[in-house]
Amino acid sequence: MKHTILLLLFGLLLSSTTFGQEKADRSKVKLSTPYGDMIIELFNKTPKHRDNFLKLVKNGFYDSLLFHRVIEGFMIQGGDPDSRNAEQGKRLGNGGPGYQIPAEFDTTLIHKKGALAAAREGDRVNPEKKSSGSQFYIVQGKVLPLQVLNQMENKFNQRKINRLINEYLQNPDNKERKVIMDSLQKAQKYEELNDQYREVEQIITAAPDYEPFKFSSRQEEAYSTVGGTPHLDGAYTVFGQVVEGLNVIDSIAAQPTDKFDRPVENVTMEMELIK
Structure with missing residues (x-):
């Protein structure tokens, strides 16, 4: 147990020294x-x-x-x-x-x-x-208060989703849906068109590789102080x-x-x- 504690303390000391050295070397x-x-x-x-x-x-x-x-x-x-x-x-x-x-x-x-x-x-x-x-x-x-940062996160995420929706509709594999949405737009059937957009958004946000934007704790602390x-x-x-x-x-x-x-x-x- 004594050896374990000594190794742990040495590791912490080494880590601290390395960080301090990196900062000192700037x-x-x-x-x-x-x-x-x-x-x-x-x-x-x-x-x-x-x-x-x-x-x-x-x-x-x-x-x-x-x-x-x-x-x-x-x-x-x-x-x-x-x-x-x-x-x-x-x-x-x-x-x-x-x-x-x-x-x-x-x-x-x-x-x-x-x-x-x-x-x-x-x-x-x-x-x-x-x-x-x-x-x-x-x-x-x-x-910037945290409330404002939260609003910015929502804005950034909506921009990201809009970009991904556009990419989704430009994909030839989704041509049929694009045709439907274009026809709804032309017919000014906006409620049905919005339903289509919501469906596409759900597909995008449910994808395994989708990650919503979120400020890190480091960013939140810095920008709010x-x-x-x-x-x-x-x-x-x-x-x-x-x-x-x-x-x-x-x-x-x-x-x-x-x-x-x-x-x-x-x-x-x-x-x-x-x-």
Whole structure:
């Protein structure tokens, strides 16, 4: 029994040490702005984004660039090389280093306040959700009560079901049902049409591989306390977190902006590797 307890304690100690070591080994960057400094930890779970960001920081790529897109209650965005010395009022946001980075999604890395994430082109032209080589955003977001998060879950699930219904009806194996539903639509027999939709929905949700969307306990705690932008999870790569200077995000986000969401007074940045 004594040996068992000792082994258990050793295992717990090793696990704790490993976790602490992983956290201690995270690279840190200081991002300086006219409103103060932020210290950002980069995640080892997203090595491609981490290494690319460190390379750009070391090469001075970000120095003198602007936070060119700022939306209060949402996020602050920068990293466009065209923003360096850009004339006032110029629309920015299309510049980059000439390459993209493959998405690195991890369900444990979420868009809570202070999250550092990669900007990217939209799904229509970028279905693989590849990240911009240099543009990033830092989440401000909002605190969301659990009731609101539950409403978001219902909304996400309904969107998912609608998408799956559409895929079901496009399947040649279900052509007969689609013909029936199209005829009901044409005849404006909406009650019977709704019955058909409900039947298809039941088929979809009863399938063994169907999983309804549900926020994790980690997400619920983060978004209901510090806040964030949960609707971006799984769509954009989160690769770091502001661990000091969250108030700087609020100061930048509060700046007046023009019709392109660019701050009227330039908000510049300087970055340096501090670990």
